[in-house]
Amino acid sequence: MxxxxxxxxxxxxxxxxxxxxxxxxxxxxxxxxxxxxxxxxxxxxxxxxxxxxxxxxxxxxxxxxxxxxxxxxxxxxxxxxxxRYRGKLERELSSRLDAWTWYLEDYEKHPEEVAASYPAQAHIRLKIELLLEEGERLGLDVENIRNRLRALDQTLRRNWELGPFLWEEALQAVFPRDRFWWLYGRPRGR
Structure with missing residues (x-):
C-alpha cells in the first residue's frame, strides 16, 4: 500500500x-x-x-x-x-499461526505451486512476529508460541533461498535482515 x-x-x-x-x-x-x-x-x-x-x-x-x-x-x-486487547491479540496470534502452519504444510506437499504465493504469505509471518513482540510488551507468556514458530521456521529454512527483500527498499529500515530474515528471499520451488 x-x-x-x-x-x-x-x-x-x-x-x-x-x-x-x-x-x-x-x-x-x-x-x-x-x-x-x-x-x-x-x-x-x-x-x-x-x-x-x-x-x-x-x-x-x-x-x-x-x-x-x-x-x-x-x-x-x-x-x-x-x-480485551490482550484477548484479541492472543486469538489473532493463534489464527495467524494456524494459517502459517497450513501454508508450510501445503508447501511441503506442492512446493512449485505454493512457493509462488510466498510474497503474499510473508505478511502472515510478519504479523505473527509483530503480534509476538506486542504480546511480550504486554507481559503475555508467548514462549509456547515462540517454540512452535521456531519449529515452523526450521521447516522454512531447510528450503530457503536467500534473495532480495520482498517489498520496496524503503521498508528494509524497519525490517532488518537479521531479525526479519524471511523477508529476504523465498522458499525454493524445488
Whole structure:
C-alpha cells in the first residue's frame, strides 16, 4: 500500500477499534473500505504502523502529525481496554499461526505451486512476529508460541533461498535482515 493508503487504513481502524475490541470477531471488516483494505486486526494495525514508520518522510507534515495522534490513541486503547486487547491479540496470534502452519504444510506437499504465493504469505509471518513482540510488551507468556514458530521456521529454512527483500527498499529500515530474515528471499520451488 502507498503511505497515504496505510494511513487511511490506520485512521479507519482506529475509528472502529473500540467496537472491534467489544466484538467476537478477530478480523473486522472496514466498511465501506472493505473492498480496498484488509479487515481490521491488531496484527494488521501493527504492520501498517511499522510500515508507516519507514515511509513517514513521504507523508506531508499534517499527515505525520495525525499518525502520531493515532499512535497515541492506540496506546490509550491498550491501557483502557487491556483485557480485551490482550484477548484479541492472543486469538489473532493463534489464527495467524494456524494459517502459517497450513501454508508450510501445503508447501511441503506442492512446493512449485505454493512457493509462488510466498510474497503474499510473508505478511502472515510478519504479523505473527509483530503480534509476538506486542504480546511480550504486554507481559503475555508467548514462549509456547515462540517454540512452535521456531519449529515452523526450521521447516522454512531447510528450503530457503536467500534473495532480495520482498517489498520496496524503503521498508528494509524497519525490517532488518537479521531479525526479519524471511523477508529476504523465498522458499525454493524445488
Amino acid at each position: 502507498k503511505p497515504e493508503d496505510e494511513l487511511t487504513f490506520v485512521r479507519e481502524g482506529m475509528a472502529a477499534i473500540e467496537d472491534y475490541l467489544a466484538s467476537d470477531l478477530v478480523y473486522w471488516p472496514l466498511r465501506p473500505f472493505s473492498a480496498t483494505f484488509p479487515s481490521l486486526s491488531i496484527g494488521g494495525l501493527l504492520e501498517s504502523l511499522r510500515r508507516l514508520e519507514a515511509l513517514q518522510a513521504r507523508l506531508p507534515a499534517q499527515a505525520r502529525t495525525e499518525l502520531e495522534a493515532l499512535k497515541a490513541h492506540l496506546e490509550r486503547v491498550r491501557e483502557v481496554h487491556r483485557a
